[in-house]
Amino acid sequence: MWFTTAWLLGACCGLTLGLDIYDGPKPDLSDTPFGYAAASTGGTTNVSAVYVVSTLADLKEAAELPYTKTIYVNGTIHGNELDDGSMADCQTYIDTTGSDNSASRQFNFTLYILAFNETYTALVDAAAEAGETFEGRNATEYSELLSHQNGWRPTVVATQKSQVGVRLTNNTSLVGLDTSAALDGINLYLSSIDNVWVRNLKLVSPADCFPAPETFPSSWNAEYDAVGLVTSTNVWVDGCELQDQLSGEYVVPDELDGWQVDRFDGLFDCEDGTDNVTFSHNIVRNHHKSLLIGGGTKEADRDLGKMHFTIFGNHFDSSASRNPLMRFGTFDIASNLYSYANDAEPLFEAAVERRADGPADAVFQYHLGVYNQSTVHVRANAFVATGAYATDASRLFTVSEATLPERPAHVCVDSASTSTLNGEAVDMDMVAQATVDYFVEEGRAVEGAVLVTCDGVADEGYELPVVLASGEDVEQYVLANAGQV
Incomplete structure (x- = not known):
């Protein structure tokens, strides 16, 4: 078997891992860096710290290990892959921001863009002042909703950023198998x-x-x-x-x-x-x-x-x-x-x-x-x-x-x-x-x-x-x- 599930203590670090150790075929790559990065050495060939990952959760876990390691990527890993294996879309990031009653879940990207259109917002405000509806909405409530979009945006951005971001640590090689x-x-x-x-x-x-x-x-x-x-x-x-x-x-x-x-x-x-x-x-x-x-x-x-x-x-x-x-x-x-x-x-x-x-x-x-x-x-x-x-x-x-x-x-x-x-x-x-x-x-x-x-x-x-x-x-x-x- 190339992949061996390792439930072990990380050497020098006391970490319990559920990652697959990898000792199978490697891609045919030169191990000699050059140019300004010539002094770099990357990760390790020590099999106890060579892993293979095929999910986002495993990639993030391996990337955060605080010791020298090599991580092989097997297949395609998707940044919008959730822990349950489903795939997030933009609405998912909105719907999972904050608590269930968070106001920021009312963010809508189309409304966010429309809020920059001064001609459009002026028409909404005029309808609100006249006590009228606008595009079938209560104009007063709609004007208020538009005014909050820019403030809500950073919170939904943070939700997507947390999902798709992978932070690497010192002394790491991250390599595709093929x-x-x-x-x-x-x-x-x-x-x-x-x-x-x-x-x-x-x-x-x-x-x-x-x-x-x-x-x-x-x-x-x-x-x-x-x-x-x-x-x-x-x-x-x-x-x-x-x-x-x-x-x-x-x-x-x-x-x-x-x-x-x-x-x-x-x-x-x-x-x-x-x-x-x-x-x-x-x-x-x-x-x-x-x-x-x-x-x-x-x-x-x-x-x-x-x-x-x-x-x-x-x-x-x-x-x-x-x-x-x-x-x-x-x-x-x-x-x-x-x-x-x-x-x-x-x-x-x-x-x-x-x-x-x-x-x-x-x-x-x-x-x-x-x-x-x-x-x-x-x-x-x-x-x-x-x-x-x-x-x-x-x-x-x-x-x-x-x-x-x-x-x-x-x-x-x-x-x-x-x-x-x-x-x-x-x-x-x-x-x-x-x-x-x-x-x-x-x-x-x-x-x-x-x-x-x-x-x-x-x-x-x-x-x-x-x-x-x-x-x-x-x-x-x-x-x-x-x-x-």
Whole structure:
């Protein structure tokens, strides 16, 4: 038997467990981390602390163990799986918030959105003042109900968050047994921990039942990432597939009162002094804001001198932006494949040929976001574009928050390797400089706040698993090595 039910005391910890110990076949994965996470070791091969999980309850129990462990995921684990085996939906989270008589159980997402519509609420209030009904309701009671929706939202959000969140602890390897291994609608959360491997998993971010609108009609603040790192160190995420649903297809926003409701946040977001991370051999699919590294300008004091990331051998497949977005840290962007449909108007290079065979509604925005005080080393990446502006290079980079020439961001393009766009060599130095010049001319960046140079940029001091000198080699390598096995 591969699975042995273990009712035992956790070594050194005095914990009684009901988890399955696993000593069966393992996926064929390298055990050698590299890049900035090279010092990480993950979990253990000691069979007494190697478990297999196939339910959310077991995953949460195993993840919380305070000692070194390896957790294998067998099959698909759903974030909305309740303890009785049934599946929660958005109404479940409302109906189970607070006590039976809790007022917050009157929350309704449609009413929450309607409450932002001042024209609509004015009509309700006018009907209330006139002592009339509105849409068949008592207008006075309805006005009161609308006024409470925003206050009730945080309580129902907390209910969903408690259900779909899984917190990892120090010295953990979380590994999929095979290509069927998936965390569907689960938010993996690493907070102030060290030494974690997440490998060979399909990581499907939770759809936020109750996102908050920001800017009409399509900007939203959703709650959950597939993986979130806060003040965590020595983390290796390798051979995973990050997306918004199990099929990997793009999730079209819901339409509600003129809003396009986007229920997804990032796929891999890192902040608050997270350090020494390698993100490698992953596939990032059909998402709009994929990798956010550095949470905001307010976090500068916590991030500066930390935030070292290796982004190697990944396939960004129809990832619309943040591939990645980079603030404050040091980033090695090496040998990644970007495949995408570019139907967005060029920012510059007006002579780019426009094709007429692309879809009408573009999703793609940009790939590499050079933000506040980041140092970005770019070497041998392959860009493969279709769409109306397949030959446009003006959106390979973007620049933002570039306001401090006394503390500039740096873009260092490796001179020993070649990046390509649709198989043709692309001068990334020239493209990066043209991007900076464009944003300066537009008044959206300050002269000297982003420097395109390798002067003063230190070598990473490590070796990658393979050195790929051309975009053609990158494409072949990534297609052969990215994703689950």
